[in-house]
Structures are given as structure tokens and as C-alpha cells.
Amino acid sequence: MDKNIGEQLNKAYEAFRQACMDRDSAVKELQQKTENYEQRIREQQEQLSLQQTIIDKLKSQLLLVNSSRDNSYGCVPLLEDSEARKNNLTLDQPHDKVKSRIPKEKESKVDCAAGLFPKGNK
Known part of the structure; x- marks a missing residue:
């Protein structure tokens, strides 16, 4: 009977050990994916900010062109x-x-x- 209990304990311990390794692997993979997504979000936010700056600059230039066009006779x-x-x-x-x-x-x-x-x- 003791031999049977010992084998069951070894199997249970091995299953627990494998589950812990699987969990650690899944946590590590999730952390890596989270970091990658956060980095991509930061890059896209920077790109969006740059594009918004360009849009604002172009709008101000367009307003300047339109206002100068209204004040002059020769339009380009x-x-x-x-x-x-x-x-x-x-x-x-x-x-x-x-x-x-x-x-x-x-x-x-x-x-x-x-x-x-x-x-x-x-």
C-alpha cells in the first residue's frame, strides 16, 4: 500500500510541477505580448501626434493663403x-x-x- 501511495504522490507532484511551468510560460508570453502591444500603441500615438501637427500646420497655411487671396487681385x-x-x-x-x-x-x-x-x- 505504501508503494502505491508513493507513486501517486510522485505523479501528483510531477503534474503540479508541469502545471506551474505551463503557468509561468503563459505569464511570460502574456507579459511579452503586452509589452509589444504597448510599444506599438506608443509608436502609433506618436505618429498620430505628428500627423495632427502636420494637419494643424497645413490648416494654418491654408488660412493664411486664403486670407491673402481675399486681400489681393492676382490669385495663384x-x-x-x-x-x-x-x-x-x-x-x-x-x-x-x-x-x-x-x-x-x-x-x-x-x-x-x-x-x-x-x-x-x-
């Missing part, structure tokens, strides 16, 4: 947002740099609309 048309992004333009670039970076096909469309034809399309 702004590119649409998608065109400005495609050409990597910013609102604080001089007009001649902005115009020089307009793709040739856009200039051609403007010339045709004004009654002027691009070279070779007469």
Missing part, C-alpha cells in the same frame, strides 16, 4: 490635394517652383484649354 490657383501629394509639393514653395513641377501633360491640357496647342498637335 492651388493644385488639388491629390496632385500636390503626387508631386510632393508644400504650400510654402514659391509659385515658380510649383508651376515647374506640374507634369507636362497637365501643362498641355492648360495650353489647349487656352487655345494654344502643344508642339506636334496642330
